[in-house]
Amino acid sequence: MGRPTEPFFWTLFSAGGMLAALVLPAVCFVLWIAAPLGWLATPDRAGWLALLAPPLARLALLALVALSLFHWAHRFRYTLYDGLQLHHLYGLIATVCYGGAATVTLVAAYLLLRLG
């Protein structure tokens, strides 16, 4: 199709897909299933703040969030086009998906910066 932005978004999609595949199942299981059920102990609030104190740790979390979101944006966009036959809404869907991912990424960056 010759869209110049395509390789850029595909790279984000690909990197996000790999990072999410490797990391997110463990994160989901530990933080949102095992810890709430009391199977495993996770950091308390002070522990979290200590964990996120180094700038590199915040950057890593931001990268995980951003790449996962852009993975979703790219994949979901084409699911809407092809799955629901919405090719006529090309621009709108792309704007909502990538714009949504970018917005949440900016919010995450702000929150991580503000964490003190």
Added chain:
Amino acid sequence: MSRRRFHPRWFRRRTPIFWWLEKGVYVHFIVRELTSLAVAYAAALLVVQVAVLGAGAEAHARFAALLASPWAVGWHALVLVGLLYHTLTWLHLAPKALVVKLGGHRVPDAAILAGHYLGWLAATALVALVLVRS
């Protein structure tokens, strides 16, 4: 595509919206694509956790209680299924996307797949090391 005003209308058969329910492989394809929703949800929930962390001890405790409700745990078990589906389908695509040559020979798909599973294992161990406290 350029939007010319007087473009002739092509004759095309319309594809029904639920075309992907016709065959098992199509359903599998759509389900695989929809696992990206679980990925986005997990990312968004991590952002919420950072927000709650910054909002103070009381908010943090309230959110922990919310996460411990049976509904939340059940929902996150469903999210985990989606994430695992994403991981498995993603890793199994790797040998198709990646052609590695070593000493003039193509590394067999099984070896590439095994490498990716090892990577998953290592990443999982790393997450546990960072997040699990005794």
